[in-house]
Amino acid sequence: xxxYRKTAISVGVIFIIATVxxxxxxxxxxxxxxxxxxxxxxxxxxxxxxxxxxLVLLSAFASAGIAIGxxxxxxKHNEALALGSVGFRVMEGMLYIVAVVGLLSLLxxxxxxxxxxxxxxxxxxxxxxxxxxIKTWAGQLGVIAFTLGALxxxxxxxxxxxxxxxxxxxxxxxxxxxxxAALLVIGGQLVPFSTVFLLLQxxxxxxxxxxxxxxxxxxxxxxxxxxxxxxxxxxxxxIAA
Numbered sequence: 307x308x309x310y311r312k313t314a315i316s317v318g319v320i321f322i323i324a325t326v327x328x329x330x331x332x333x334x335x336x337x338x339x340x341x342x343x344x345x346x347x348x349x350x351x352x353x354x355x356x357x358x359x360x361l362v363l364l365s366a367f368a369s370a371g372i373a374i375g376x377x378x379x380x381x382k383h384n385e386a387l388a389l390g391s392v393g394f395r396v397m398e399g400m401l402y403i404v405a406v407v408g409l410l411s412l413l414x415x416x417x418x419x420x421x422x423x424x425x426x427x428x429x430x431x432x433x434x435x436x437x438x439x440i441k442t443w444a445g446q447l448g449v450i451a452f453t454l455g456a457l458x459x460x461x462x463x464x465x466x467x468x469x470x471x472x473x474x475x476x477x478x479x480x481x482x483x484x485x486x487a488a489l490l491v492i493g494g495q496l497v498p499f500s501t502v503f504l505l506l507q508x509x510x511x512x513x514x515x516x517x518x519x520x521x522x523x524x525x526x527x528x529x530x531x532x533x534x535x536x537x538x539x540x541x542x543x544x545i546a547a
Contacts, residue, residue, distance in 0.1 A: 310379065311525050317375040318521030321514050324368035331361030335409070336499050339441075345434050349416035356413070359406045366402035370395050373455055379526065380459055383466040387458040394455030401448035408441035442498060446488045453485035456510070468526045473517060480509035 335358040338347050348355055373395035380388035415437060419430040460477035463469050487506035490496040496503050 310531050313375060313379055314521040314525035317372060318518040320368050320371045320375060321518035321521070324365050324372060325511065325514060325518075327361045327365035327368060331358045331363075331365060332499075334358055339438065344438070345412075345416045345419045345430060348413055349420045352413060352417075355409065359409050362402060362409075363406050366399040366406070369402070369452065370399035373459060376459055379468065380462045380466075383468070384462045387462050391455040391458040391462075394451045394458065398448045398451035398455065401444045401451060405441045405444035405448065408437050408444060412437045412441070443492075446491050446498065449488040450485060450492075453481045453488065453510075456481040457485075467530050469517070469520060470527075473513070473520060476509075476513050477517065480513040483507070484510045 334354055338344065338351050338355065341347050370392075373392040377388050377392050380391070412434060415430065415433055419427075419434070422430065457478060460474050460481060463474035464471055464478065483506045487496065487503050490506075491498050491503065
């Protein structure tokens with residue numbers, strides 16, 4: 307098995323891991339955080355909050371690993387965009403880590419709120435609102451970083467034909483839809499995880515799962531790989547001469 311095939315399989319697996327971990331981490335947390343008495347419900351669901359935080363943290367590392375894994379292949383077609391995609395997806399992972407820190411800080415605040423009872427309730431509420439805003443903003447900025455990185459490597463995919471153009475083109479459209487959802491949330495026109503938000507995010511979720519399966523089963527276009535390898539070898543011979 308050559309290095310390109312190994313890279314395609316490993317990146318496909320990481321795509322699935324990152325998506326599944328992010329879903330398993332975030333979806334169970336939303337009902338806990340969306341309640342008016344979230345400072346009580348967070349404390350009452352401590353294990354679920356900790357487990358969700360851990361899963362989101364692992365998905366953050368996996369998300370960065372996607373662009374890092376693709377870099378050796380994409381750099382041969384467009385080094386600037388390949389490097390840019392790594393930068394944005396690493397930034398995405400860092401922002402998700404900030405969101406996790408905000409969530410775990412909410413857990414600590416929730417414990418103190420329950421212990422204090424009605425004492426200084428307004429102060430706890432203000433602190434809770436601030437921490438929840440940090441988690442939300444970090445999460446949406448993470449989505450923006452993700453979509454910018456994704457747009458870069460999908461453009462290189464489309465340009466190079468390493469994967470079918472219908473798949474990379476779908477990726478460009480789906481990433482733009484995801485970016486629009488995040489910008490609408492930041493602008494106040496959408497609520498995170500609302501029906502419209504999820505509909506705008508669904509195309510990229512589906513596309514990345516199709517891409518993951520394609521990379522695992524089919525890999526990169528062998529004719530493109532062969533052509534690039536031939537050009538590289540020819541250039542090396544000319545330089546040596």
